[in-house]
Every structure is written in structure tokens, then in C-alpha cells.
Amino acid sequence: MSSPRREPQPxxxxxxxxxxxxxxxxxxxxxxxxEIWREVAGEHIAEFTKPIEVKRGVLHVSVSNSAMLxxxxxxxxxxxxxxxxxxxxxxxxxxxKFKLSTKTS
Numbered sequence: 001m002s003s004p005r006r007e008p009q010p011x012x013x014x015x016x017x018x019x020x021x022x023x024x025x026x027x028x029x030x031x032x033x034x035e036i037w038r039e040v041a042g043e044h045i046a047e048f049t050k051p052i053e054v055k056r057g058v059l060h061v062s063v064s065n066s067a068m069l070x071x072x073x074x075x076x077x078x079x080x081x082x083x084x085x086x087x088x089x090x091x092x093x094x095x096x097k098f099k100l101s102t103k104t105s
Contacts, residue, residue: 057094062101
């Protein structure tokens with residue numbers, strides 16, 4: 001028995017799938033996420049942090065030391081989230097999760 005004949009995909013859909021499969025969008029996305037984070041967080045906070053990914057509406061951020069981690073959670077988390085949601089609503093970030101890590105570069 002022969003397999004059913006498939007119709008050709010629209011070019012836009014095929015290109016979209018190729019870009020996703022090859023990871024081209026992720027490279028641009030990481031750079032864009034870093035720029036957005038630096039804009040929202042400011043130079044002082046950005047010096048000690050690095051956005052890792054947005055997963056299910058949560059922006060995961062790596063923090064280089066425990067003092068900055070404590071400061072972010074206690075004093076800056078809500079303001080950063082408010083700034084992100086107002087300036088970059090397209091990212092659909094609902095919360096921030098900070099993780100202590102010695103690698104932020």
C-alpha cells in the first residue's frame with residue numbers, strides 16, 4: 001500500500017521550521033535578551049548578572065555572587081519585573097528566577 005501524497009508546504013512555514021531546527025533564531029534571541037536585560041537592569045546590576053533563558057514565562061537570570069542575589073530578591077525583583085512587562089510585553093515574562101552561579105560572562 002502506498003503512503004498518502006502530501007501537499008507541499010508554504011515557503012514561509014518551511015523557512016520558519018528550518019530556522020528553528022538550525023538554531024538561527026536562538027543566537028539572535030540570546031543577544032536581544034542580553035540587550036533587553038542590560039537596558040532594564042542597568043549597568044550596575046547587569047555587571048553581576050546574565051539572562052539565561054525565558055521558559056514558560058519565567059526569565060531565568062544567573063547571578064555572580066550571593067550578595068547581589070540577596071539584593072535582587074529583596075529589593076529589585078518586583079521593579080525589574082514591572083519594567084520588563086511594561087517595556088517588553090512581547091516577551092510575556094510573568095516572573096523572574098535568580099540562580100547563583102560563578103559564570104556570568
